[in-house]
Amino acid sequence: MVADPPYRVAYVIGELGKGGAEYQLYELLRHLDRRRFAPGVFVLAPGGWWVEPIRALGVPVEELPRRGSADVRRLARLRVALRRFAPHVVHTILWSGNSYGRLAALGLGIPVVIAAERVVTPYRAWQVMVERALDRVTDAYLVNCEAIAAWQVERKRLPREKFEVIPNGIDLGRLPPFSLDRRGARSAAGLRRERRLVAGVGRLDAQKDFPTFLRAAAMIAAEFPDVDFLVVGEGEERAALEALARRLGLGARVVFTGLRHDVPRLLAAADVLALTSIYEGFPNVLLEAMATGAVAVATDVGGCRELVTSGETGLLVPPRAPAAVAAAVGRVLRDPALARRLATAARQRVEGAFSIDVMARRTMDAYLRRLDATRAPATVAAA
Known part of the structure; x- marks a missing residue:
């Protein structure tokens, strides 16, 4: 094995904003065995929501x-920063982290280089060429769902044997208590207790396709006078989405909350989460909805089908199909027994398969296996 623990692990990421990949990094760092691993984070943008929480863990950023x-x-x-840190493992995350991190590691003699992709996203031809070139210096790829692994192999022609699927995890102890009765959580969140809620959560950008959410909301509103809607998130499309909501006649029945740091609290108050993305990886918000009792209605894209078994733990619908979203949400709202069955089964699935402890343990095992396989000494070459 390379040297003796603790093994230094350098995490390279583009930013530490309020995103799913950033949250998973924070949780990994929180659960990392410090007897075996000494982490450091290198971020390619200043500030960000997770910078100080990560530093509070005693991890340098x-x-x-x-x-x-x-x-x-x-x-x-x-x-220069990587040479100074002298890592045994470089773990890069998302496009900018993956490209910058692996390029910066070239020639430094770092024993293990791992790249992590978290989303199925359209890549330009030149980006695919960069990924293929960097594959030669990449020991492994960690992805959070089979859909991403398949896409990377098909689109980028990367070797399947280098991919390891480690699903996202969630810390159930940090979430509101699970309850099939949503009224108490609505009161606690300052929302109207008797008004049922359908929530959409995510960045207000093209990927999340909130126009489909709003058009479905208008159809649902016409049938269910006791249902309101939350759009939780911020982004460049907010003004256009607010204008669309006005044209659809949703009025006060839809609330744009902006960026919130208490999303699980809002999901605990919602009856349904409607995720209308046109592409996804393994969305954390689906995990949070399933854990807190909001029935998940999600587009059948990316890793959503690996989380949601349609008709058992939620409902899947085609992308860009407002009528299908409205029909699925309406089915849940119309049938309380179905809603209870889906919510209960979803919670059980999260408890059994998607804990943070499992995600962290499997990631640490991935490091150790690849360190075991190296024969080079754990030194970083001088420039």
């Missing part, structure tokens, strides 16, 4: 902000 629109010197600064 080095911020490497971009200086100008094309700052190639940031790559050199990252390389």
